[in-house]
Amino acid sequence: MIGLYPGSFDPITLGHEDIINRAVKICNKLVVAVSQDNQKSAFLSSEQRINLIKSIYKNYTNIEVISYQGLTTEFAKKIDADFIIKGLRNPSDFVVESQMAQLNKVLLDEVETIFLDSSDQLRSISSSFVKQIYHLDGDISQFVSAKTLKLLSELK
Ligand code: PNS
Numbered sequence: 001m002i003g004l005y006p007g008s009f010d011p012i013t014l015g016h017e018d019i020i021n022r023a024v025k026i027c028n029k030l031v032v033a034v035s036q037d038n039q040k041s042a043f044l045s046s047e048q049r050i051n052l053i054k055s056i057y058k059n060y061t062n063i064e065v066i067s068y069q070g071l072t073t074e075f076a077k078k079i080d081a082d083f084i085i086k087g088l089r090n091p092s093d094f095v096v097e098s099q100m101a102q103l104n105k106v107l108l109d110e111v112e113t114i115f116l117d118s119s120d121q122l123r124s125i126s127s128s129f130v131k132q133i134y135h136l137d138g139d140i141s142q143f144v145s146a147k148t149l150k151l152l153s154e155l156k
Helices: 014-026 046-056 072-078 091-107 127-135 146-155
Strands: 002-007 029-035 063-068 083-088 112-117
Touching: 002 014, 002 072, 014 029, 014 083, 014 112, 029 046, 029 072, 046 063, 046 146, 072 091, 083 091, 091 112
Parallel strands: 002 029, 002 083, 029 063, 083 112
Antiparallel strands: none
């Protein structure tokens, strides 16, 4: 079974890593897909995000990291994904993600969305808040892994 975990990952946080680490156990191959079409303005380039995620998961033979443009459902079709994985942190995520899952199901009926509930201690972490804390010179070491911290420190 091929799982597709799409997102902006700008930057990847410990919350994303938690979902990846758990999702990889329920599929034979997990494709972590970095969308280039998000509405939010990008902090890291798509190449930086891809290279960072690749370096974090370099020892995993069953995790592939790819960037894509366009609809997630079209990309799911292209890679022959069996399901789309999404993490749910809170009720606000649920509202948005369930709407997206329903629309994606209309666009591509054969691919189900599977939601993984965020681990409690990671529920509050979001890329947006990590970026805000980073730009205001706060300590983000509790929210991202060592490789992400290193890259962001080098960019300052
Ligand atoms: O990490 P994010 O920003 O929550 O990821 C959102 C993402 C990229 C998965 C979502 O915006 C997406 O699927 N974008 C691709 C365009 C698309 O398929 N839009 C239709 C959604 S119903």
